[in-house]
Amino acid sequence: MDPLAGLLDGPRARGAFLLRMVMEPPWAVRVADHAPICLMSVTRDAAWIVPSEGAGPVRLEPGEVAVVRGPHPYTVADAATTEPHALVGPGGHCTTLHGEPLSQEMVLGVRTWGNAAQGSTAVLVGTYLMDGEISRRLFDALPPLLRLPAADRTGPLLRLLDTEITRDEPGQHVVLDRLLDLLLIAVLRGWFARPGAEAPAWYRAMGDPVVGVALRLLRDDPAHPWTVASLAGRAGVSRAGLARRFTELVGEPPMAYLTGWRLALAADLLRESDATVEAVGRKVGYSAPFAFSTAFKRVRGVSPQEYRGNLPERQQNLPGR
Missing domain, CATH: 2.60.120.280 (Regulatory protein AraC)
Structure with a gap:
């Protein structure tokens, strides 16, 4: 992706x-x-x-x-x-x-x-x-x-x-x-695409022959039990080489990026679907509900259940409809 x-x-x-x-x-x-x-x-x-x-x-x-x-x-x-x-x-x-x-x-x-x-x-x-x-x-x-x-x-x-x-x-x-x-x-x-465009670091990194491969793997299959070593193997470089280059180009280590991506996906699933919290956790790579809830609360400040319960209702009043 x-x-x-x-x-x-x-x-x-x-x-x-x-x-x-x-x-x-x-x-x-x-x-x-x-x-x-x-x-x-x-x-x-x-x-x-x-x-x-x-x-x-x-x-x-x-x-x-x-x-x-x-x-x-x-x-x-x-x-x-x-x-x-x-x-x-x-x-x-x-x-x-x-x-x-x-x-x-x-x-x-x-x-x-x-x-x-x-x-x-x-x-x-x-x-x-x-x-x-x-x-x-x-x-x-x-x-x-x-x-x-x-x-x-x-x-x-x-x-x-x-x-x-x-x-x-x-x-x-x-x-x-x-x-x-x-x-x-x-x-x-x-x-x-503008000359001199200030695209975010992770966006620019998608064009790197090594880090781009790792980013696509993480984004395409976030539920996979990735490690730096397995990512490095798929990208064809050493573990240390990938960790260093990924952090340099993206601004954070591979596993930190993966955690952020998983929890962003989870937030959308909680917002947009009726799947249970446990099912959402599994879909983004957390086999244990407690581990998912702990990670989500650490980043969002609330549990997945609280996050879903606090979502505001969107009211629409569109002219001409």
């Missing part, structure tokens, strides 16, 4: 927040939905994205794609200085800044929302509502806000998303979820 396959091979988009925002200036929307990640692309005119911290304002032109990494709030507007008039909260619930409902007032059609049906600005918005643990390593390596220039690899997907986003046909939510997944993967591929 390569790193981008691992990114969405678990809690993929499910009922994601997808809409076309149509606006006539002046306009500004404050987004405080606590979502883990949001993709935006302008199809008409231009828009500004103004983070609450970190990066400065970014102007988004047609064909470009912006990725905003949560959970910090940000503003989308016609100009960097326009004051927000609307607030988008968790699940896409929209109100005025004083808490008065706006969702129905600004609905312009199926998954279409804004202040003017023929507004000069149109923005495609796709927001992931589930915070998947497997993807956390990659998301944490992204800047709070990135902008990818218009590119051949994203153009066809954006045009297809623009066509599909306002359709109301059987299975349409699934179609849109998969399009959002494909767009995110295309954007991340383009981002990490």
Whole structure:
């Protein structure tokens, strides 16, 4: 499994927040939905994205794609200085800044929302509502806000998303979820392929002829009883050589990486499946429930049962649905 396959091979988009925002200036929307990640692309005119911290304002032109990494709030507007008039909260619930409902007032059609049906600005918005643990390593390596220039690899997907986003046909939510997944993967591929891109260490290490082999073995079969010696044998190097090179390139020893990967998988399984805690532990390589619970609590601070019991309910209030 390569790193981008691992990114969405678990809690993929499910009922994601997808809409076309149509606006006539002046306009500004404050987004405080606590979502883990949001993709935006302008199809008409231009828009500004103004983070609450970190990066400065970014102007988004047609064909470009912006990725905003949560959970910090940000503003989308016609100009960097326009004051927000609307607030988008968790699940896409929209109100005025004083808490008065706006969702129905600004609905312009199926998954279409804004202040003017023929507004000069149109923005495609796709927001992931589930915070998947497997993807956390990659998301944490992204800047709070990135902008990818218009590119051949994203153009066809954006045009297809623009066509599909306002359709109301059987299975349409699934179609849109998969399009959002494909767009995110295309954007991340383009981002990490840039000259001088600062990809995470483990991502870069996937291209190493020795460490890349070990990483793929660990990610493809985490339940296997791996040792440094068995990994080194499969990679065709000495035990000491693998341990040294793996730590140098990835930033942690092989077994520490394996533990983190196993527990990330376990967190997703606890979140997304009804499997028993014991079954989850076995699936990620822990034959004894006590050993799994101890390792999970050491890293997460709570037992697997407590983690599953504390998962928040995700409420969705999607315009146009």
